Amino acid sequence: MGGKPSGTRKHVSLHHERRGRGMRVLLVDDEPAMLLAMKRLLSSMNGVELVGSFRSAREALDFVRDKEVDLAFLDIQIAEDDGLELARSLRAFHSELIIVFTTSHAEYAMDAYDVYPLDYMVKPISRTRLAQTIARAASSGRASSEAGVPPSNRLTVRGLGCFEVGSTQAGAVKWISKKSMELFAYLLVNRGRSVSKLRILEDIFPGFPLKNAEIYLNTAVYQLRKALSDHGFKEIVINAQEQYRVDLSEVDVDFIQLELGMEELSELGAANAAAAVELDRQFTGELFEDKSFEWAAMERERLALLYNSFAKRLASWLLAQNRYSEALLIARRLIHRNEFEEESNLLLLRILGSMGDNQALIHYYEQYTMLLSGELGLQPSMEFRRLYEEYQ
Known part of the structure; x- marks a missing residue:
């Protein structure tokens, strides 16, 4: 040609x-x-x-x-x-x-x-x-x-709703041990920052005698590098002066990209609405949802709070633009994550009321009232009842 x-x-x-x-x-x-x-x-x-x-x-x-x-x-x-x-x-x-x-x-x-x-x-x-x-x-x-x-080559990490690692060159990483996989997840959460050996031992090998924990850590590092070497990434695990870190220059991590995206979309508008809706779809679950990493609990909660705040802002913006179906989907996802959280329920009530679907509004109000009463022995707040009456 x-x-x-x-x-x-x-x-x-x-x-x-x-x-x-x-x-x-x-x-x-x-x-x-x-x-x-x-x-x-x-x-x-x-x-x-x-x-x-x-x-x-x-x-x-x-x-x-x-x-x-x-x-x-x-x-x-x-x-x-x-x-x-x-x-x-x-x-x-x-x-x-x-x-x-x-x-x-x-x-x-x-x-x-x-x-x-x-x-x-x-x-x-x-x-x-x-x-x-x-x-x-x-x-x-x-x-x-x-x-x-x-x-x-690039290494791709999915940590939202799961923990999956693979490269564009060799497919999924085959872990040699659970601890080497956990160590990699731990270093990723630290986003390229160095972590002391002592802190790693306390978080990943709690309750182990110090000498045994050090041996296990050395083994896990060796196994991690070996697993990554098949993909050309052995050298990204770096340790010096009893500090460990991961070089992220050739690694794409979904939860890091999610947080960066939410930071860049702090102001929502017509120009970035499509990017914001796409970003919301990428929150496919909690951080390392299928793994019982105790040390990840605080980071999981922090990321969830950031996402909840972003999702509520986005749903509210979509509601203001009369984009009801998109706003409704986000609000329902928020409530699915925490069905008693009042701010999300108020948001869903406003969306249903703005849509003019009276039947759906009544059904939702009655369902939420029964849930509060049956599970917590409570009634909807004054604000919730007032907003419901406004749409009636």
């Missing part, structure tokens, strides 16, 4: 070009709000030139036929189109093109690496995470042009 590069000379010339003009970046996503959010983030970054943003594969392919592009951010699901097939077609025009997939679902990060993307990024994408990927793309462009080095 026309436009396909030929040999090392093309790569070297592109490398020199990038030094002078910055990376030419292409965006493809069928959500206008996500396109706008990404465009705003990229516009504030040095060394980046946004050359095109499109909502369909056809538009993107038409554009690259006679345009130079260094880096493409592709939604893996683009309406009727297939982001993976688009990546293959783009590579047919520009074999040196760096691909980064964006997705709302972390599980896609284990699939379809025949197109060799540099990275998978789970939406919503934080500025910090995007900057890291841009830097890696620039570095990858230099390395591949000089030595033909394949794109780097």
Whole structure:
């Protein structure tokens, strides 16, 4: 096909070009709000030139036929189109093109690496995470042009509702022992910060004699590194001067991305509403929900409180925009997590009242009243009864 590069000379010339003009970046996503959010983030970054943003594969392919592009951010699901097939077609025009997939679902990060993307990024994408990927793309462009080095591997961690770890290169991590798995989860919760050996021994090996606990810790570290070595990540577990930490530069952790996303969406509006709704969907359960890690209790509660606050703000904003079905879904999820929490129940009452569904409003009020009376021997608060009467 026309436009396909030929040999090392093309790569070297592109490398020199990038030094002078910055990376030419292409965006493809069928959500206008996500396109706008990404465009705003990229516009504030040095060394980046946004050359095109499109909502369909056809538009993107038409554009690259006679345009130079260094880096493409592709939604893996683009309406009727297939982001993976688009990546293959783009590579047919520009074999040196760096691909980064964006997705709302972390599980896609284990699939379809025949197109060799540099990275998978789970939406919503934080500025910090995007900057890291841009830097890696620039570095990858230099390395591949000089030595033909394949794109780097990534480790993906899901800690919300479960604990699953895998790499884009080798699939799921096979744990050698439960304690090595627990140690990795423990270090991840500390978000790259160093933790003293003594604190690890107290939290992960409580009640063990000190000498035995030290032996068990050394064994767990060895087993953890061995399990990660099959994926190319043995060196990310670092210990020095009786301090331990995990290097997160090549690790994508869902609960860390969730918290960063909530921080960046402190102000909700039309421009970031789609990203906020997508972020809410990513809270798929409590931190390490299926694991009995006693040391995780405080972090689990802290993250849950942050999410609850974010979800209530989002549901309230959606309600104000008359987006009732989306607000209702979030409110019901909040109540499912804590059926007696009054603020969430008041929110659900306001949504049902605003929708004008009197039958659903009456049914919900009676159900909530019976629940309070039967389980706690209480009646709804004055505020709850007053709000209910207002909608009658």
